[in-house]
Structure formats: C-alpha cells, structure tokens
Amino acid sequence: MTIRNPLRDHGQRYRPRIACLKKAEKVLLEMQDLKTGVKSQPQRLVITTIPHAITGEDIISWLADRFQVDTQEARSFGSMLVALGYIYPLQDHKRLVIKPDASLYRFQTPYFWPTQQWPVEDTDYGECDGSRSHFISHPVTNTYTFPYTIKAIYLAKRNIRKKGILELHEQEHYNRLHKWMNHKWDFIVMQAKEQYRAAKERKKPDRVVFDCQERAYWVVHRPPPGTVSAMDYGLDRLIDPNADEAKTPDFYARIMIFTQQSIMRPRVKSSVSIGALVKYCATYNSHDPFLSKCLPSNPWLTDDVTYWTLNMPYVEMPTKMRVERWTFSFAELLSDPRGRNDFRLFLKKEFSGENLAFWESCEDLKWGEAATMSEKAEHIYKTFLARGAPRWINIDGKTMEITVKGLKHPHRYVLDAAQTHIYMLMKKDSYGRYQKSPVFKETVKKAICPEEHHFTDAQLEQNAKKRRPSLSPIILRQMEQEQRAKMAATVDITQLCRFTTPVPHLAVYSGITDFPSANASPSLPFLAHSPACPSPISVALDSTSASERRVEAGEGEGEGNPAAQAAAGGNVSKSRMALSLHRLLKRGCTPATMFASLSPKCHSAAGTSSRIQPISPDQPSQAPPRRIGNFFQIKVDIPPECRIYPIESEDEDEENRAASRGGVGAKEIICPWESLTPQNGTG
Amino acid sequence: MPLVNNKVGDDCTVGTDKALVDGKAQVDSLIKVVACYRHLASYVGGCTDSLQLRDELRQTREKALTLAVSICNHLTSHLRNKSLPEGQRKEMELLWVAFSSSLELLHVDMCKVFNISDIFSLANTDALVQTGLQGGGSEVAARALSLPDLNLAPNPTLSAGLESQERSTMEQEISQMDHMIDDMEMKVNVMRWMVEPHGPQYAEVLSSSDSASLALLSVDEEQPGHQPPCQRSHIHVLLLLFAVVLVAATLSVCIIFFT
Numbered sequence: 001m002t003i004r005n006p007l008r009d010h011g012q013r014y015r016p017r018i019a020c021l022k023k024a025e026k027v028l029l030e031m032q033d034l035k036t037g038v039k040s041q042p043q044r045l046v047i048t049t050i051p052h053a054i055t056g057e058d059i060i061s062w063l064a065d066r067f068q069v070d071t072q073e074a075r076s077f078g079s080m081l082v083a084l085g086y087i088y089p090l091q092d093h094k095r096l097v098i099k100p101d102a103s104l105y106r107f108q109t110p111y112f113w114p115t116q117q118w119p120v121e122d123t124d125y126g127e128c129d130g131s132r133s134h135f136i137s138h139p140v141t142n143t144y145t146f147p148y149t150i151k152a153i154y155l156a157k158r159n160i161r162k163k164g165i166l167e168l169h170e171q172e173h174y175n176r177l178h179k180w181m182n183h184k185w186d187f188i189v190m191q192a193k194e195q196y197r198a199a200k201e202r203k204k205p206d207r208v209v210f211d212c213q214e215r216a217y218w219v220v221h222r223p224p225p226g227t228v229s230a231m232d233y234g235l236d237r238l239i240d241p242n243a244d245e246a247k248t249p250d251f252y253a254r255i256m257i258f259t260q261q262s263i264m265r266p267r268v269k270s271s272v273s274i275g276a277l278v279k280y281c282a283t284y285n286s287h288d289p290f291l292s293k294c295l296p297s298n299p300w301l302t303d304d305v306t307y308w309t310l311n312m313p314y315v316e317m318p319t320k321m322r323v324e325r326w327t328f329s330f331a332e333l334l335s336d337p338r339g340r341n342d343f344r345l346f347l348k349k350e351f352s353g354e355n356l357a358f359w360e361s362c363e364d365l366k367w368g369e370a371a372t373m374s375e376k377a378e379h380i381y382k383t384f385l386a387r388g389a390p391r392w393i394n395i396d397g398k399t400m401e402i403t404v405k406g407l408k409h410p411h412r413y414v415l416d417a418a419q420t421h422i423y424m425l426m427k428k429d430s431y432g433r434y435q436k437s438p439v440f441k442e443t444v445k446k447a448i449c450p451e452e453h454h455f456t457d458a459q460l461e462q463n464a465k466k467r468r469p470s471l472s473p474i475i476l477r478q479m480e481q482e483q484r485a486k487m488a489a490t491v492d493i494t495q496l497c498r499f500t501t502p503v504p505h506l507a508v509y510s511g512i513t514d515f516p517s518a519n520a521s522p523s524l525p526f527l528a529h530s531p532a533c534p535s536p537i538s539v540a541l542d543s544t545s546a547s548e549r550r551v552e553a554g555e556g557e558g559e560g561n562p563a564a565q566a567a568a569g570g571n572v573s574k575s576r577m578a579l580s581l582h583r584l585l586k587r588g589c590t591p592a593t594m595f596a597s598l599s600p601k602c603h604s605a606a607g608t609s610s611r612i613q614p615i616s617p618d619q620p621s622q623a624p625p626r627r628i629g630n631f632f633q634i635k636v637d638i639p640p641e642c643r644i645y646p647i648e649s650e651d652e653d654e655e656n657r658a659a660s661r662g663g664v665g666a667k668e669i670i671c672p673w674e675s676l677t678p679q680n681g682t683g
Numbered sequence: 684m685p686l687v688n689n690k691v692g693d694d695c696t697v698g699t700d701k702a703l704v705d706g707k708a709q710v711d712s713l714i715k716v717v718a719c720y721r722h723l724a725s726y727v728g729g730c731t732d733s734l735q736l737r738d739e740l741r742q743t744r745e746k747a748l749t750l751a752v753s754i755c756n757h758l759t760s761h762l763r764n765k766s767l768p769e770g771q772r773k774e775m776e777l778l779w780v781a782f783s784s785s786l787e788l789l790h791v792d793m794c795k796v797f798n799i800s801d802i803f804s805l806a807n808t809d810a811l812v813q814t815g816l817q818g819g820g821s822e823v824a825a826r827a828l829s830l831p832d833l834n835l836a837p838n839p840t841l842s843a844g845l846e847s848q849e850r851s852t853m854e855q856e857i858s859q860m861d862h863m864i865d866d867m868e869m870k871v872n873v874m875r876w877m878v879e880p881h882g883p884q885y886a887e888v889l890s891s892s893d894s895a896s897l898a899l900l901s902v903d904e905e906q907p908g909h910q911p912p913c914q915r916s917h918i919h920v921l922l923l924l925f926a927v928v929l930v931a932a933t934l935s936v937c938i939i940f941f942t
Contacts, residue, residue: 025802032813040813052730052813109814110728110799146787159885183878187781190711191788194718201822202722209815210725 018231021084021115028086031062032107038062043090043104048205053090053104060100075100083230085114088216094224106209112217114231147221149184152177154218156192169225283328287321295321297453303463304453308470313337314483320449327435330427334359346439347430354391355422355430358384362419366412377410385418395421702761703771706778709754710785712829716747717785717792719827722820724792728803729814737805737849739824740796746828747789748856754782755863762871777880779873783864790860797853804846 031037043053056078064074078098081087082105089095090104098105155174158165166174178185199207223229245251286292299305310319318338326333326342333339340356347353361380368376384393385403395403399417406414434440455463720743726736761767762775803811 028812029810033809034813035809043815050815051817052815106815107812109725109816110803110812111725111795115798146791149784149787156885163885182880183780183875184784184880186777186880187714187784189883190714190781191718191785194715195721198715198719198722198823198826201826202820203818203822206816206818210722213725213814 018084018114020080024081024084024086025113025115027066028081028107030066031059043106045205045208048208050205050209053106054087055102055104056099057101059087059098059105071100080230083220085112085217085220085231088212088219090212093212093215094219094227096219096227096230106212108216109213112213114220148177149181149188151218151222152181152184152188153192153195154214156189157196160192160196167224173222287325293452295319295452296450297455302453302455302460303467304455305470306450306453310448310450313480314341317446317448318443320444320447323444323447330423330431333431333434342439342443343430343434346434346437349437349439350430350433352430354384354393355426357391358393359419359422359426362415362422365415370412373412374410377407377414380415381407393418393422394425700771702757703774703778706754706757706761706775709750709757710778710781713747713750713754713782713785716743716750716827717789719743719823720747720789721792722823723827724796726816726820727796728799728812729816730811731814731816731819732803732805732811733819734805736820737800739820741849741852743824743827744793744853744856748859751782751786751789751860751863754778755867758782759867759870762873773878776873776878779871780875780878783867786860786864786867790857790864793853793857793860797850797857800846800850800853806846 038054038058040052040054042049042051059078060071060074063069063077064071067074067077069077075098078087079096082089082098083096086108087098087105088108089097089099090106092103151173155166155170155177158170159174181188199210202210220229221231289298294307296306296310297304299307309315311322314337322336322338326336326339333343344353344356347356358380361376361384365373365376365380381389381404383389384391385395385400386392395418399421403415403418720740723736723740723743726732727740758775758779762772762779767775
C-alpha cells in the first residue's frame, strides 16, 4: 500500500465528494440483478403496464438480507438510496423515503445518476486514466451555471405541456432563471420544444417512465423548499490537496519546519499508546451516543430534544451519565461547565478557590482577544502572583521566576508554566478530595437518570412535525455572558487573605461567592483561616531569599511583633490582621467604600483612606520604596493610604534603601513591563 | 451613385438575409438533434441499451458535429465581417448564443454517455439497470437524422475491439468539440449580456393531446397503491352486474315458462 504524498498533504487526505455515491452505485447494480437482486413486478397503470417496479418492503428485506442488518437500518439505508436519487418512488414522488409497504419504486436510469453531474471536474479524482484528462473545463461553458440552463429547459418543457402546472417555488425559479439567463431564453424555449417533440416519438409507456425519471431527478437535485437534500456536501474544494504544488522557497521552508517538529516530537511505545486507546474506548463506550443508547433518546433519531435540555451547560441537576464522566479525569470535570461549578463550590468550602480562579483566568488569557491581553496579564499578576496579592496562589520559586520574567513581555502563553503547575496541584490534590467530598456526593445523589423513550411510529412523525430550530448561538452567548456577569457581581472575600484588596472587577475569576459582610465579625474566623490562605509571610518562608525574610522580619518588628522570623507565620498575620482590623473599626468605614478604594486600579479613592493597610503609614521604616530596575513591581496610581502591601525587592541592600527612604507610605506594586520611576510620597 | 450603392446594399443585405435564414435553419436543426441526443442518452445503461442504440447515438453525434462545424464556420465568418449592419449583427449574435448553448448541452451529454458506457459495457447485459423502459430509441434517432424510417443494417456481433474503437472515437469527438468551443470564443467576441431574445417568457402550450401521458401520471399519483383494489372493485361491480342480469333473465324465463 502506498501512501501518496506522505509529507505534502500534512494530513489532508483526499476527500472525494460524497464518497458514498460510488458505493451506492455498486449496491444498486447488485440490487437490480435479475437473478439475485430485488424481484420486480410490473406496474399497472390505467392504459398500460410498465415493468420493473419494486416494492418498498422487498427492497428493505433484500438490503437486510444482503448486509445482515436489522430492518430499521435497512430502511434507513434504503431511504438514503432514494434520497441520493438512485431509486425513485412512483407514488408520493416528493417524499424521498422508503416506505416498508407495497408502495412502488423504480431504478433510476444511469443518465440521471448523481455522479453524472460532475463529469468534467472530476476527471482528476479517483482512479481515472490519463485519457480523460484532456477534457478541458471551459470557463465559457461554465459548469457551475450549466445545471441552471438544464433546469430552465425542464421547467419550460413542463410549462409547454400544460400551462399553470408549475408549483409556486418552481414558478419563482422560472422567473429568476428568466431574469438571469435572459440572453439564452430563445434557445431554452426552442430546446424545450424540441425535447418535447422528440419525446412524443417515443412509445407511451416509455414516455411516462421518462417523465417520472426526469421529475425524480429534479426532486433530488433541486428539492422543494422545506425538505432536506441528501446532496448537500458542504464546501467545495477549490484546490485538490493531492495536486502538485509549486516548489517555492516557502514550500521548502514549510517542509523543513514540519520535519523538525516531527523529530522533536516525544515518542511513545505503541503498546503504551494502544493501551491508552483501549482504556479510553472501554471507559467511554457507554457514553458514546453512537455505540450505546442515549438516554432518554437520541434527538437526531427521534426528534425529541429532551436529551439536549437535560444536558445544557449550566443545568441545575446534571444527569447521572454526566456526573459519571466527571470521575473519569480531571480534564473532563473542568471542561464541563456544570462540573466546574461544582468543583468551584467545593474549593470554596476548602478555601482554595484561587487555584481554580487562576487557572480560569489563564485560560481566558490564552483564548481571549489580543487587544486586551497585556491588561489581562497585568491584572492576573496583581491578583494572583504578586506578593501580597489578594488571591495569592502557591507556586514554587522556579516557576514564579520564569513567569515573572516572561511577564515583562507578556504574550498569550506566558502563564503556561504557572497554569500547568496549578493544574497539576488541583488534579493531584483537590480532585481526589473532591470526589470524596460531600459536595460531590450530594451532586451524585441529586443527579437524574431519565427514562428511555419508546416512541411509536405515529409519535415519531409527530415529533418530526414539531421540529423547531434550537436557540441561536447569539442568544446562547448572551445567556453565558449574563451568567458570568452574575457570577462576577458576587465576589467572595472570605477567600481573600489578610492583605486583601477585594477587587470587584476581579470577580470574573472568583466564581460565585457571597458579598463581604462587615469585617468586624469575621475577623477571628479570618485569622483562623489565614493558614489556608498563603500569606506573603509563608511565601517568604518558602522562598530562598534571605533578604525577604529579613525585610519581612523588619516589618514585623516594625509592627511590634518580634516573632516575624519564626515559622509561625500565623502569629504575624494575626497581629497584622488584628492591627488592620483594629484600624478599620476605629475609623468605622463602610465596607463598600473601603473595598472600592482598595481597588488597585481605583484612582478616585483620593478622599477615602483605606482602612486595611497592612503597613500603616505610621511605620514608614519598613516601607521599602520602590527600587528601580529589573524587578516586578506593580505600580499603582492610588493615593498613599490606599496602597496595598508592597512587593519587596530581592535586593540585598533593600533594607538600607528602605531605611534611607523613609516616610513614604507609598507602596506600589509595579508591573515589570511598565516604566518605573522612583517613588515619592504622593506616588 | 446612390442607386448603385443601394443596389450593392441590397445585395449585401439580401446576402446576409439569406445567410441569416440559412444559419437559423441550421441552428434549429442542431437544437433538434441535440434534443434527440439527450433522449437517446437517457437509454444508455438501461435495460434497452443495445448495440443498435449505440449505433444510433453515434450517428446522431456525427450529424450534430457536422452541423456544428458548418454553423461554426458560417457564423464565425459572418460575425467577423465588420461591415455587417446592426440589426443583422444582433440576429447573428442571437444565433451565436443559441449555437454555443447547444454545443454545451451536447458536450455535457456526450461526456455523460462516455462515462456511462465506461461503467456499463454491453458485454455484460445482466448489469444493465432495469429502468422500466421497453422500447428502443429508434424513432427518436429517426427524428434526429430526419429520416422517415431508420433501416439499419444488422449490426455485427459485439467484440471488444468494437467497444474500444467506439470509445476512442468518442474521445476524439469530445476533444474536437472542446477545441471548437475554444476557437469560437477566441475568434468571435459576443457579449452575452447585450443579446436580447425575441420570444416570450412562457412558451405557448404546444398541444393538449399529450395530456394523456400526464393523465397517466396523475392517475398514478392520486391513487397511490390503490390500483389493485380499484381494479378488484371494478371486477366486483362487473360480477354484481352480471349476477343481476342473470337473475333478471332467469326470472323472465320463469315468467314465460309459467304463463
């Protein structure tokens, strides 16, 4: 077996138009065999009899016998043959289906077979011999408009025979063709007349047969409005993928890149990959609507859309099958919107929702618009990655380094390493716990298992009549956006850690959460939960840089807590939290304004001073002012009081600088890609 | 001088008038032949396909080609004649459009026949599709060739050589047509959008006597599957009638007998 063009087509295998036609022809030739084919009977008309009529039930039983399939499938196959135009019904000629009763059909003459409509263009496809290649396809003769000429002749002929016989849509076609091919109209009318006269030369029964044949041909190729045509084959190929390509430098460059990538591809032993395939098939076998039953019923077969309504993306109660799919792999869970919601709920209870939020925001960055990319990247950094970020995620130092370096020149995939890390973290850790959690168990219990439908034929016809188009994708997208906006409107700041700046617009990534109530009461629970929320202190402890620890320690000392250096980050956080909350209570601000003012992007918070300040302006000594240079600092243009916890530089002489600067309450988180200017008090 | 000019003009117009009439007649006959060819082509591959049919096809094709060649020369020469008056030119262009459309039709039909005869070789008559046709295309061919009666010599027996010879001739003819069409377009520039037809949008109804075939079809349609019961009911009615007549006859015989 040779593989033609193994490199050049790059997976674009030759796809002939409706490849099933050739196979259908073979079947048809078998069917019409006098000895082994479908048995035929004469059709009795008023005046004459015409031979070679076959009944629907004979066709179906022959097909079932020949292919060893059940009656239903034979019936579908027979209907396909009729829809393609190889067999035509003698009664009820507009409905191209096989009826399993004594209704009559006849074989179509090869002249009207569907493969015959592409005589010239298809010369180079398939197993053709070179002799045909000299049939030139004329731009003049224009094989695309030619079928319309023939159709015009046909309609004119029918009109000649009996005026007013054309149906409405045919009438419209006729008028349109007349307008379009006006210059040929004389010819068309003359040709119609001549064809009509030539037909009169034939014997009566033959004339009837020919009329039937022609009518059937046009029903197949120009179906009446409201019917489905089997001849729809999608887009026409403009080029032949197997044709010879010009050998330009670009062509060779493409081949070189392709081969280099092929060399670099990781390899897997075939036993391993086959094993994976087998496992996949075994797992998904019962979930595949082709291979097993689809509960309640397959909408494509029964025209009943219950299956789709039950499996909408954000449905309240998922089906059992869907929930079972979530247990197959973590990717399945995340890719199903309902599953993701469930998982988010679980993580919320576990207070590690920021992982999923980060992952989602990375996805958004990867697949989003290019225009907003750098803002998104900046935002993600400020929200998740920066030291003291409101929803700080726990990734190791190396990854953080890579990410931050990449963020200087942000592109779509800059957060890939971090995203993968978080994904693996969730998969290895949270996913397992999720499957044992009460949230999941509840979902499983509530999942519905719909009853299978058993429709009778009459009901099936009813369903077919009631077919309606589904919701427009525009409406679906609007619904999705509304959903997202709803989710975004409720941010959960119980998830946020002490150095929190709850950001309303950040809520896109935060999932469904409760609006923060007054902070006073949750203070203690906050403190209790703070270990779950990785504070910068714990990061400092994780990280290898000594200076940071020192700085932290310095700040901790500054705050009056000498235990900063200890591993008990909780103490420090407790103290800081207490301090900040104390300040909050003192000032008695409303949460709303406070939170609003704490937004990193909030410029208008000039008047209100923030209540939660990790580092108070009273302790200027540990305000390490902004160091210029190769560092990732988020610059935020907000008044001093509103500044969030700064990012310290890893520089060794940070401390000194910090000491020297002094008096600056301005802490800024500056993004690495923004131009940095030395801090001053007002920022 | 004007007289002389007129005379020349008259001759000219008379000449071209005759040319027009000639051309029209030829184009009409080409259209007729093309229509007949189409009918014949619909027989190919069906159960009535035979050597005779192929022969008829060949003859029709040849006639069409000769006609086409002569029209081509005729029209090309006239249309390239710059001194042709405007009205005549329009007529010529109309003929040209009709001619080129007929050629396209013929080309398509020829290609189809070529493809089908590839699939259905006459050597294997079992494979021919049972289309329900009973008669051959002889009458149509006769019409095409304008012969009152088609008396063909009995054909020689089928041999492989004959078929391949047929095929190669067909190929040649098709390529000849290709070249002719190309040449036409090269030599004469007819702007199709400027051509205006004469005839009405709807052709007049030719005859109502042929509504018989339509009647056959419509009868078929209105009583789907009803044919056998219908005929059975006819028989029942007849039987009933017969029985009634019988009863009446016996009754009358009895009356006569007893009186």
